[in-house]
Amino acid sequence: xxPYRQLDFLQLDDQFTExxxxxxxxxxxxxxxxxxxxxxxxxEAGTFPMELAPELGELGVFGPTIPEEYGGAGxxxxxxxxxxxxxxxxxxxxxxxxxxxxxLVMYPIFAxxxxxxxxxxxxxxxxxxxxxxxxxxxxxxxxxPGGMLTTAKKDGDxxxxxxxxxWITNGGVSQIAIVWARAEEGIRGFIVPTxxxxxxxxxxxxxWSLRASMTSELVLEDVxxxxxxxxxxxxxxxxxxxxxxQARYGICWGAVGSALACFDEALSYSKERIVFDKPLAGxxxxxxxxxxxxxxxxxxxxxxxxxxxxxxxxxxEPHHINMAKRNNCAMSLKTARDLRDVLGAxxxxxxxxxxxxxxxxxxxxxxxxTHDIHTLAIGQHLTGLAAFR
Amino acid sequence: xxxxxxxxxxxxTELVAKVGADGKHLDASGVQYMVSFYDEIAVEEAVKTKxxxxxxxTVLTLGPSDAAKELRECLAKGADKGVILTDDxxxxxxxxxxxxxxxxxxxxxxxxxxxxxxxxxxxxxxxVGPMLATMLGWACVTDxxxxxxxxxxGTAKREADGGIETYAFALPAVITCQKDLxxxxxxxxxxxxxxxxxxxxxxxxxxxxxxxEVLALELPPARPDGRILGEGAAAVPALxxxxxxxxxxx
Numbered sequence: 287x288x289p290y291r292q293l294d295f296l297q298l299d300d301q302f303t304e305x306x307x308x309x310x311x312x313x314x315x316x317x318x319x320x321x322x323x324x325x326x327x328x329x330e331a332g333t334f335p336m337e338l339a340p341e342l343g344e345l346g347v348f349g350p351t352i353p354e355e356y357g358g359a360g361x362x363x364x365x366x367x368x369x370x371x372x373x374x375x376x377x378x379x380x381x382x383x384x385x386x387x388x389x390l391v392m393y394p395i396f397a398x399x400x401x402x403x404x405x406x407x408x409x410x411x412x413x414x415x416x417x418x419x420x421x422x423x424x425x426x427x428x429x430x431p432g433g434m435l436t437t438a439k440k441d442g443d444x445x446x447x448x449x450x451x452x453w454i455t456n457g458g459v460s461q462i463a464i465v466w467a468r469a470e471e472g473i474r475g476f477i478v479p480t481x482x483x484x485x486x487x488x489x490x491x492x493x494w495s496l497r498a499s500m501t502s503e504l505v506l507e508d509v510x511x512x513x514x515x516x517x518x519x520x521x522x523x524x525x526x527x528x529x530x531x532q533a534r535y536g537i538c539w540g541a542v543g544s545a546l547a548c549f550d551e552a553l554s555y556s557k558e559r560i561v562f563d564k565p566l567a568g569x570x571x572x573x574x575x576x577x578x579x580x581x582x583x584x585x586x587x588x589x590x591x592x593x594x595x596x597x598x599x600x601x602x603e604p605h606h607i608n609m610a611k612r613n614n615c616a617m618s619l620k621t622a623r624d625l626r627d628v629l630g631a632x633x634x635x636x637x638x639x640x641x642x643x644x645x646x647x648x649x650x651x652x653x654x655x656t657h658d659i660h661t662l663a664i665g666q667h668l669t670g671l672a673a674f675r
Numbered sequence: 676x677x678x679x680x681x682x683x684x685x686x687x688t689e690l691v692a693k694v695g696a697d698g699k700h701l702d703a704s705g706v707q708y709m710v711s712f713y714d715e716i717a718v719e720e721a722v723k724t725k726x727x728x729x730x731x732x733t734v735l736t737l738g739p740s741d742a743a744k745e746l747r748e749c750l751a752k753g754a755d756k757g758v759i760l761t762d763d764x765x766x767x768x769x770x771x772x773x774x775x776x777x778x779x780x781x782x783x784x785x786x787x788x789x790x791x792x793x794x795x796x797x798x799x800x801x802x803v804g805p806m807l808a809t810m811l812g813w814a815c816v817t818d819x820x821x822x823x824x825x826x827x828x829g830t831a832k833r834e835a836d837g838g839i840e841t842y843a844f845a846l847p848a849v850i851t852c853q854k855d856l857x858x859x860x861x862x863x864x865x866x867x868x869x870x871x872x873x874x875x876x877x878x879x880x881x882x883x884x885x886x887x888e889v890l891a892l893e894l895p896p897a898r899p900d901g902r903i904l905g906e907g908a909a910a911v912p913a914l915x916x917x918x919x920x921x922x923x924x925x
Contacts, residue, residue, distance in 0.1 A: 289689060304744060305867060308751065312862050346864030359864035 288554045290318065290375070292546055295584045301591060302364070309350075309365050313372040316345055321376045326636045329498040332491065334379060336459055343414025347373070347384050349392035356396065356404055357412030364594040367539035371590075374540030375547045378646035379499030381540040386455045387411060389533035391418030394464050394475055397528065398520040403477060407462065419460040419487075421451035421478075421504045422526045428453075429659045430674075431466075432523050436506065438467035438474055438516075445469075445516060447476065447509040453653065457487040457502025464517075465506065466526045475517040475525050484509040495649040531604050534654050535597060538590045538610035541618035544647060545583045548618075548640040552576065552625035555632070572628050579621045586614045605667035612660035619647040676730035676826075679786040680721035680754065681777060681807075684708040684738055684745045685797040692894065699889050700766065710745045713792025716852040719859040721790045722753035724824060731755045733784055737776055738765040743875050750870035751862035757873070758784075760880035769887040770802035776880045777803070778810040786847060788829075793818050793851045801851075808849035816842050820855040 299307065324335050342348060347369050352358025366388075374381035392411050395403055410416040427433045436449025447467050457463070463478045463485075478485060487502040517525070553576060556567035566572050593610045596602040622644035626633045633641050651657050659674075666672045686692070686701070687709045693702040710718070721732045732754040736742050739761065746757035760776050762768065768776075781789060789811075791804035801817075808815030820839070821832040828845050834853055862870075904913040919925040 291689065304747065305871065308748060308862065308867050309864060312751075312864075312867070316861055344863055345861055350864050354865070354868070359868050361864060361868065365864075 290314075290547075290550050291554075293549050293553075293580055293583060295580055296588070298584075298587055298591065302368070306362070306365050306368055309361070310368040310372055313345065313347065313369050314375070316341070317372055317376040317380070321380060325377050325380075325498060325639075325642075329377065329379070329642055330636060332493070332497045334383060334459070334498055334500050339383075339414040339417060341414075342384060343412065346412075347388070348412050348414060349388040349396070349408070351388075352392055352396050352408060352412065357409035358392075362594075363535065363597040364591070366536065367590055367594045370536040370540040371543035371546070374543035376543075377498050377642065378540065378544060378650050379496050381536070381543070382455050382496065382499050382650075385533050385536045385540070386420055387414075387418055389536055390420035390529050391462070391464055393532045394420075394517060394520075394525065394529050395477065398475060398517040398525055399477075400514070400518050402514065403517070407477065416461040417456055417459055418462045418464060419454050419456040419502075419504070420526075420529065421454055421457075421463050421465040422530075423451060423453050425450055425452045429656060431526060432473075434466065434468055434473070436465070436467040438469040438476065440470075441510070443513045444510050445476065445513065447478065447506045447511065449506050451504035451506075453490070454487070454502050454504050455496075455499055457504055458489050458500050460487070463487075463504055464529075465504065472521045473523055473525065474521060476511055477515050477517070478506075478509060478511055482509050482511065493649075495645045495647075497645075527604075530654055531607050534607045534611040535593065535602075537650060537654055538586075538593060538607070538614045541611075541614035541647070541650060542583060542586045542590055544643045544650070545579070545586065545618040545621040548622045548625045548643050549576070549579050549583055551638060551640050552579070552628040555638070556628050559630075566628070575624045575628055579625055582617045582621055586617045589613060605664060608655070608660040608663040608667070611655060612657055612664070615647065615651040616657055619644070619651050622647055676724060676728045676787045676824075677785055678721045678724050678730055678732045678788055678790070679781055679784055680714070680718045680732060680734050680749070680790045681792075681803070682714040682718060682734050682736045682745065682749060683711045683792070683795045683797075684736065684742045685711045685795055688796070694892050694894060699892050701892065708741075708745060710748060711792050711795045711797070713794055713796070713852055713854065715792075715859040716854060716856055717790035717792050717850075718749045718752060718754060719857045720822065720850070720852055722860075723857060724788065724790075725753070725755075728824065728826070730787075733758055733786075735777060735780060735784075736760070737762055737768070737773055737880050739763050740877060743877075746875055747870050748862060750873045750875075751866040752860055753866065755873060757875040759875065759877045761877050762880040762883070764883065765880075767885070767889075768883050769885045770798075770800050770806055771887070772883045772885045774803045774806035774810055775884060777807055779881060781807070781811065788824065788846055789813075789849045791849060791851045793853050804849055804851035811847070811849065814844035814846075814848040815851070816844060816848065817851040818853040819850050820853045822850060822856065 346359045350359045350361045354360045439446045465476045465478045484507040486505045490501045556572050559566040589610050626640045662673050687707045695702040725732050734749040734754045735758045737760040794801035816831040818833045819831045823830050830843050832841050904910045
């Protein structure tokens with residue numbers, strides 16, 4: 287197969303700064319050279335290549351929008367989006383690994399943490415020396431996190447945490463977990479060391495999606511943490527939801543990256559594959575699929591770019607993210623399904639990437655707000671009426 | 676140590692080359708550029724030398740102002756400043772004329788060591804580095820795969836035909852870099868941010884003094900279609916006949 291060439295139908299490269307393109311191209315080269323050679327093996331084995339975590343830290347992709355004084359690179363949100371796009375062009379598991387670290391662990395410490403918490407954790411998380419996970423979802427509370435059963439009770443100066451979290455990316459490979467729990471005063475966030483007594487993270491196995499990513503349960507049985515472990519500057523559901531807005535923003539771009547990978551593969555395959563004495567790409571049905579995919583991807587790129595520029599200008603609001611996450615995940619899943627057809631029987635093997643992306647996108651369309659929940663959030667914004675219950 | 680790395684921007688490896696209307700130049704429309712592969716190794720060696728001995732790394736290029744993009748990538752990987760000798764007809768220069776322009780600038784910068792790629796991946800002539808050393812009157816070791824520098828001298832191993840040669844030399848010197856010399860680092864995000872603040876100086880290159888002129892540029896002839904002579908052992912006589920009488924390789 288040919289080397290990866292990104293679709294840029296509307297010459298959107300003109301819309302990025304030289305610096306944004308340099309970051310994108312650097313991450314793209316890293317993914318090509320360091321990640322692509324191992325992704326098939328890890329996806330099949332159901333493992334994440336943890337040995338690459340320090341390299342990701344050195345590249346600077348963990349929390350790149352965090353200011354330099356805390357170990358970040360102080361970059362724009364559009365740059366962060368392009369990073370997510372390139373990582374997910376490799377695999378959704380890779381982008382998830384980085385999203386969780388940056389948007390769901392570093393972001394709450396940066397936005398809601400004390401100065402001591404920021405100084406202690408952000409540089410280590412930025413370098414990859416420490417890995418973190420985010421515990422919000424519970425076995426019975428996904429779309430309705432406000433119903434969570436995990437509790438935080440005061441005991442002198444300490445807090446005692448009890449409960450179970452589920453579908454936690456990086457759960458088993460983390461040094462810290464950001465755990466959201468119900469206290470008397472409302473929902474609060476805690477930085478919980480994963481070696482704390484009473485904390486365990488059993489792996490959730492037998493997934494057929496996001497296989498190159500570790501997913502765990504978090505079990506908290508009388509886990510005692512000091513008062514200094516609580517994130518002091520947020521209370522209530524807006525804490526975790528604020529983190530999810532950051533992570534969902536990255537997904538808007540990541541989903542485009544996944545679709546770009548499928549498109550590039552299907553296009554080059556269809557031009558090389560000879561059927562009935564001519565390239566598959568010369569037939570009308572594959573051409574329709576490619577034309578639909580190119581159009582849908584281009585619209586997704588425009589959406590992500592606009593939302594990114596709004597975010598950098600301080601104008602982005604959660605309903606913009608509801609639309610972009612919803613649209614781009616659905617676009618990416620449909621694109622992967624349609625283009626997998628173009629690859630014929632070859633498309634069911636892991637030698638080709640489209641099938642892997644197709645399976646991954648089933649998770650990505652579900653986590654961080656399901657497609658349907660984002661639909662209702664947009665509906666609520668438009669009508670002023672909540673249809674969740 | 677005052678360190679200079681010479682860098683050339685070349686068309687990206689994905690380029691599907693087309694000859695321009697005049698039959699002498701590459702058709703430049705839509706061509707994307709990148710740092711020549713071996714020049715990346717030269718820049719990396721320059722940065723490693725600075726990390727070991729201290730000093731400053733200047734990346735020097737001859738080309739259009741647009742080459743600032745490639746220079747910026749070198750700065751993001753740890754070089755300290757960039758210099759462009761601007762010449763919009765840069766691709767018309769022969770190796771001699773390029774080396775002469777670089778020589779004048781390097782004398783002005785006052786380098787202890789100059790790193791070049793062993794060859795630029797577009798023209799493939801491998802001439803500028805050795806010519807530059809000759810003009811400067813400095814030692815030159817080409818195709819270096821291992822290097823050990825001290826304050827005023829160094830030793831270098833180079834790939835020779837069928838073996839490895841080890842040279843001792845005094846500084847200043849010109850080293851041309853072979854691919855096994857190092858593994859170029861990625862420009863981290865912090866490096867990319869830092870590169871924004873690093874200086875890139877532009878000054879016009881001295882007028883070209885070409886000694887060789889391109890008369891014609893042609894693509895290699897298209898490969899003829901393959902031919903299937905048959906299948907299995909039955910096809911062997913026909914294959915031997917074709918190899919002996921058509922390809923004349925037996």
